[in-house]
Amino acid sequence: MSWELFTGDGRPHRARPDEEAWRRIPGPPPWRTQDADEPPVFDLPDGLAVAVNAALHLRRPLLLTGAPGSGKSTLAKLVAHELELGPLLRWHITSKSTLTDGLYQYDALGRLHAVQSRPDRPTGKGGAPEGDTASVSDDVARFVTLGPLGTALASRRIRAVLIDEIDKSDLDLPGDLLNVMENGHFTIPVLERADGGPFTVRGADHGLYDVAENGTVSLDLEHFPVIVFTSNRERTFHAPFLRRCVRFEMPTASETALIRIVAAHLPDPAAATAEHEAIAEFARRVESGDQLAVNQLLEFVYLVSGADSDARAELRRTILQDLGDT
Template sequence: MKDWWIYKGDRSTDRLARLATHQPPWRSFDGEIDEGYAVPSLDDDRYRADRERGAGYIADENETELVNSALYLRRPLLVTGVPGVGKSTLAYSIAEDLGLGPVLRWPVTSRTTLRDGLYRYDAIRRLEDANLRRLEEPEAGAEGGPERPVTDAIGKYLQLGPLGTAFIPTKRPRVLLIDEIDKGDLDLPGDLLTVLDEGRFDIPELARLAEHSPTVTVGTDDEDGRARITRGRVACRAFPIVVLTSNGEREFPPAFLRRCIRLTIADPSREKLLSIIEQRIGREAAEAADGEDGVISAFLKRRATGSLATDQLLNAIQLRLAGAWTAPADLDRLTGATMHTLSGPDAT
C-alpha cells in the first residue's frame, strides 16, 4: 500500500482526512453542512449485502491508483469494461473500504433525464390533496376559516434522487454510482457537466417560495432520510465520489471525457480469479478450481473465444460445491451449462 492512497486503507478517518488537506483550489465547495442529516451506516443489517459485495472486490494497483486520483481531484471516475467484470462492484468497494454509508445508485436507461437523478416533484398528488382539503375545510380567507400556508407543505411532495442526495452538504463524501451511462440519451453526459462541475443545483419549485419559506425539509434517496433545503439550492460541502460505468457501447463528448478520470477494467488474470474465489467462497474452493483440468482453466479457455463474466465462474464452482458435475468427465457439461459467452463469434 502506498502512502498517498486513501482507498484501500484501513477505514480510518485519518486517511480520509487527507482529502481536506489536499484539495485543488478549482474544486472547492462551500455548502453549509446539514448537521441534522444522518447518513445511514453500512454496519446496519439492512445493508449487509452491500457491505459484503464491497468487501469481496479485489482491486489491482492500477485500479487503486486511479480511484485515489479521482478522490484527490474531486472528479468522476468513468469505469469501462465488459459486462460482469466488476465495474459496479467497485463503487461498493469504495464505500465499504472508507466507511461512507450505502451506495447511492442511479441506474440509467434510454429514457433517463438529469432531473430523474436530481429530484422528483409529485405535483399531481399535491393538487389532489389541495382539492381534497377544499372539500373538507372552510374556504381559506373566509370569516372564521384558517389561513392556508403559502408553501402548502410542499416538502412532502419533493424527494431528492440519488444524484441530488449525493450533493447534500455533509462532512464526509457519499459514493454515487451512475450505472450504465452509455445507455442514456445522447444529451445526458452533457447535462451532467454543469452539476458535476459546480457541485450544486437549484430546485425551482422551492426557489419560488424562498421569500415566504426559506428552508424546506424534503425526502431523500436514503431510507427515511429528510434533508433541509435553503432557498431552493442544494450545494455540496464534500464532493461525492462519483463512479460512472460504461460497457463501451458508445463514445462520449470530449468535454465530458476531459472532466473524468478514466479506468478500463480488464478481464481478471488467473491469479486474480484465484484471489476472487478465495475471497468470495474460500481457500479450499479456490484450490479445487485450480490446475490444468480445473474449472478456472476451462473458464479461461472458453473466455478466449468470447466474453465471459467472473460471476459465471463463481456459479460453476458453487454448483460443484453442491455436488453437481463433480466428476472430471463432467467438466464440459458444467462449462456448457454455466459459461455461455456473452459476446464474440461463439456467443450463445
C-alpha cells in the same frame, strides 16, 4: 448442498415427512448475502488504486470501463466502505434517464390528491376545488425527493455515488451531469415558486436535507461527492466529458486472478483448486473474446460441488453461456 431440489415428477420431496418441501432449498451463495457493514470482496487490479486516489485528490469523477461483471460496481462499494462515506447512493442509467431523475423527483399527482382531499379545501359547484390547486398553501416539500446525485450534492458530508452504465444514456446527459457538479448548484422549480422556505426534503437515502428559500441546492465544495461512472463499452464519449474524468479500463482477469477471486468468495476455498481446469477454460474463453462475467464462474463452481457428472455438463452449458449470444 443437496442438488436435486426439483425433479419434475410432481411429487413433493421432503427432508422430513412433517416438513414442507420448500425448506430443502438452501440459503443463497455467500456473495449474495454479504453484510452491508462488511467490505465487499474485491480483487484489486494493478493500477486501480492509483486511479482512485487520483480521482479523490483531484475531486474528479472516476470513469470505470470494462465488460459486465468485471467488478466496476463492487469497486464503488469498496471505496464508500473504506472511506466511511455512508451507504452508497446508486443511480442506474437507462436510455430514458434524464438529469432531473438524478437530482430530484416531484410527485405532482400525490400533491394534487392531498390538496383535493383536504377537508378545509374551498369547493365550487358540484364539489370541484375552487381556484388554482398549485396556489394552495400546502407543504409542497413533502412531495419532493432528492435523487441519488441530488442527495450527494445536498449532503453536508462527502457521499459516494455510483452512476451505473452511463454509456446507456442519451448523448447530452454525461456532459449535463458534469456541468451541474462544476456549477455547484441546481434548482428545484416547484420549490422556487413555493412560499414558506427554506425547505426540508427527503433524500434518496431517506434522510432529511435542507433546500434554500429559492429552491436551490448548493454544493459545499469541501463535500464534493465521490462519483463513480461505469461503462460497458457500448458507446464512446465526447472529449470534454473524458477530460473531466479520471479514467480506468478494467483489465481482463487472468487465470491466477480468477483462482483468487473464486477462493475468496466460496465457503470452501479449496474448491478453486479443485476446479482449476474449469477456471483455466473460462480464462481461455474470455481471452478469445467470449463475453463472460466473473459471477458466472463463481456460480458454476459453487453449483458443481454438489452435482453429478451429468448435471455438471448441463450446468456448464446453462451457466457459462456467452453473454453476447442472443
